[in-house]
Amino acid sequence: MTKDVKERERVVVRFAGDSGDGMQLVGSRFTDATAVLGNDLATLPDFPAEIRAPAGTLAGVSAFQIHFASRDILTPGDRPNVLVAMNPAALKANLGTLEKGGMLIVNEDSFGDNNLKKAGYERNPLEDGSLDDYQLVRVPMTTLTVRATEGIDGLMSKDAQRCKNLFALGLLSWMYGRPTDVSEEWIERKFAAKPAIKAANLAAFRAGYNFGETAELLGVHYEVKAAPAEPGTYRNVNGTTATALGLIAASVRSGLPLFLSSYPITPASELLHELSRHRRFGVRTMQAEDEIAAASIALGASFGGQLGVTSTSGPGLDLKAETIGLAVALELPLVIVDVQRAGPSTGMPTKTEQADLLMAMYGRHGESPLPVVAASTPAQCFEAAIEAVRIAVRYRTPVILLTDTFLANSSEPWRLPEVSELPEIDPAFATEHNTEGGFWPYKRDERLARPWAIPGTPGLQHRIGGLEKQDLTGNISYDPENHERMTRLRAAKVAKVAEDAPPIHVDRVEGAEVLVLGWGSTYGAIAAAVRRVRRGGGKVDQAHLHLLNPLPRDLGELVRSYRKVIVPELNMGQLVKVVRAEYLVDADSVTKVRGLPFFTAELEEAIRERL
C-alpha cells in the first residue's frame, strides 16, 4: 500500500509515558535520527521530580518534547502537534499541551481499569468521546511488541513488554521519515552484550515502523526536509554537555588542569557526572562533603595553580557565597557554575527559573563585585564556559556562570568550532620578583589584575587572606584610606571586563522604536516571538546579554535610544531593575515564574500589547 506523503515545515512531537517506559530514551533516539537528517531542532525533556514514583501515577509521568523543522527554529515548541501517550497518566498529564485537532497516539493496551484508576479517570477517555477534538490513533503497542519478539531465544516476557517504547519510536520514525539506520546502529551498540535484548529491541523498532507502513489507521506520513545550515560539522548537544566541553576546552587552551569540586544537587549533578568521565584530559572531579567545601576545595586548587571550578544550583549558591567572597578578596580565578532552578529554598528542583541574577551580582556581604556570564542557548553554553574561564584567569577573579535547568536539559544542533579558533587563555604565572628584592602579591597590571604566583615558585612565597590587604604588598591593613582604595580597585578591575566585550549585537528592523532585551535561556523564545511580531507587521528590535556584570559599555546608549524597552525574564523582574537603576530608563518588565520556559505565543502577545 502506498501512502500519501505530505510536507511539513515544522513539527512538535511529545513522547509521554511512565518514568519506567523509557520515554527519554525514545526522545533522544528520535532526536539523533532527526539531527542526522539535517533538520534544525530543539528538545525539552520533562522529568518527574520523584525518582521512582509509583508506576502509572501522574507523579511518575516522564515526557520528552522535540521541535524539528526545515528552517531554523529557536525553541522546543509551545504546543505539540503529536502526542504519544503510553498510559492513561501520561495522557492526563500532557493532553492539555496538545494543539486542538492534534494527533494523539496512545498505547491502548495500557488503558485497563487499574491504570485508569491510578490516573484518576472514572471512565475510559478512549471510549467516552472526551478526545473527539483530537485525531485519536489507538495502537495496541504492548501486544504488537510481544508478538514481534516471539521466538527470540532467552527473552523473558517482561523484557519483551519493555520494548514497547522502541515500537513507538519505530512508528514515529515511519511517520516522519526518520532514517532507521541511526536507531538500529544505536540498538546494536547499546545491547551488544545482551543478544536477546538486542534482538527484541530491533524487532520492536521494526514492528513499529512496519505497522505505520501497513496499518490502515494512518493514512499519511510526513516529510520535513533538511534545514539550510551553515557548512560545517554538527552534533546535537545539551547545555550540560556543552558546558563540560567548554570547561575542558578552556583547560586544554590554558594548560591549566581542570579541577571540579562539587556536591550533588539537581540539576547541576549532571555536570559533575559528565566531567567525571573525562580523566583522559586530566580532569579531576571531587565530590565534596558539602557545598561550602566544594567551593573551598576548588579555590584551594586555584591557589595551587589549577583551574578551580565548582558547580551548583539553588540553595547551593547560598552556601557558597562565603567562599566566593573569599575568592573576591584573594583575587584568584574560580568559576562557579550555577544551573538555576525554581526557588525559594528547595523550590522546584527539576523546574527552570532565572531568579539568581541578583544573587549572582550582589549576593555577598560587603562590596564584593564579580563578573557574571550567562549562557543563552544549550550549545552556547560551550562559549559561555570558555568566556567565564578566560575572564577568571585574565582578571584573577571568581566568575559566576549562569545557566538553568532548561539549558542544561535541552538540546540543539551545534556547529563544531575549530580548536584553533577558540580563545587563547594565558595563566601568566608570576615567576620573578616584581619589586626591589621582593614580591608584592597585590601589585596590579594594566587590567588591575594581580600576579598569580603558585606554590613551588622559589622566592615568591606570600600569604593572602580574607582580611583587608594593604595595596601592593598584600599585608593586613585596617587603614581607612587603604580600604577605600582597595574597594575601588576591586570594583574597577571587574568593570574593566566590559572593555573586552564585543559591541552588543542588535537584531534590527527598519523603523523599530521598541527593543526587547533579554538574557540567559530565554533567547530562543524571545527571538521566535520577535519574528512573529514582525511577521504581523510589528517593528521591534532584539538584543540579548551574555555579560551581565559588568554590563556592556554600549548598553546605556542602546536602551536610551528606544521609545520603549521590554525585558522578558523568568523571574519577578531582575535585569529590569538593574537596567532601570543603571540607566534611568523606564524599561517594561514581562515575567513568568511557573518553572517553565516562555512560550513563543505568550511572549508574542506580551510584546504586541506593548508596541
Added chain:
Amino acid sequence: MPDVKVNGANGGSPLPTLTKKDFSSDQETRWCPGCGDYAILATVQSVLPELGVPPERTVFVSGIGCAGRFVYYVDTYGIHGIHGRAPAIATGIAVSRPDLSVWVVTGDGDALSIGGNHLIHALRRNVPLRILLFNNQIYGLTKGQYSPTSEQGKITKSTPFGSQDHPFNPIALALGAEASFVARTVDVDRGHVAEVLRAAAAHRGSAFVEIYQNCNVFNDGAFEPVREKGVREANQIRLEHGKPIRFGREGERGVARGADGGLEIVEVAEVGEDALLVHDAKRPDPSLAFELAHLAERPTGPTPIGVFRAVERPVYAEELGRELAEAHRRADAEQLAELLRSGDTWTVPAA
C-alpha cells in the same frame, strides 16, 4: 604550571642551608603577650628547616580565630581562609599539588564547631595534610565565649549561668573519623611539640595534632595540671609506641587493663611492671587509642600526650593524581577536536 619535582614532607633530606630564619616572615606577631601561640610558632619555625622541604614548597592554611593569624608569620605560601574551611581549602591545594607539604592551623571553635564537617571528611579521606588544632577551650578572638571543648557548666559571656553543652574530646573525634595519625601535645613543652611535629611530618596522609594552648586572657590555667612546671611531671602520660605506659615523677604510676576490661591508672609498685599496658600506636583497629583518649576526659589530672595512633592506609587519590597529571600533559588540540566531534555528527557541505 612549572615542572615540579616531588619532594615530599618526609622523603627529602635536610637542607643544610635552611634555618628558622628562612621560615620567619617579616610581619610583626600580634597575639596577646603571654599567649601560648608564641611558643607553638617558635617550635614550628624551628622544626620546619629540619624537614627537607624548602619554604616555597610549604603551604600553611588557617581559618578564623586567634590561631588563624599563624600563616602570616611563616615565610611560606599561605592562605588565611574563612571560618572553619581551612581543611577544605587545604584539601584543594594538597590534592591538586601532591608535591607540596600542606599544613592546617586551626582552633577548637574553627575546627570543631563551624568547621567540624570539613575536619572529619579530610581525616576520613586521609588527605595529606598536617592539621594542628590549637585547643584553648575558649573563643578568644571574639572575646571569651565557650567553645565546643569547654567543660559543661563553663561560665562565659555567652553563658553567664554556665554552658549546657557536653564538650568534644578532639582526640576521640579524630579517631572516630578514622584519622590515620592522631597526637596531642602541650604548647610550652617545646621538646615534646617538636617530637610530635616531626612524627606528623613523616606521616603519609592526614596527621591530626591537638595542641593544648593556654589562653592567658580568657581561659588562663585550663591546662595547668599538664602544662605548669612542678605539676605536669606528675600528670603527663607520655605515650611512646612499643613501651609500657608509665608516668609520674619517678615513673611510679602506669596504665593497665582493669578487672572490668577497661583501662585504669595503677601504682607500678602494686601491680608490677609486667602488668602495664604496652602502647601500640600502629594497631590497625583504633580501640586502644580510643580508650586512651577517654582515659582523661579533661586535662585536669593524669592525661595522655604523644602519638595515640599512627597507621598506614591509602592516601587520598595519590595514584590517581599521577595518572591525571600525565593525562593532562598529553591532552592536546587534536585530542580536544576529537572529543568535540564525539557522538553522532553530520556534515553540511559548502554550497
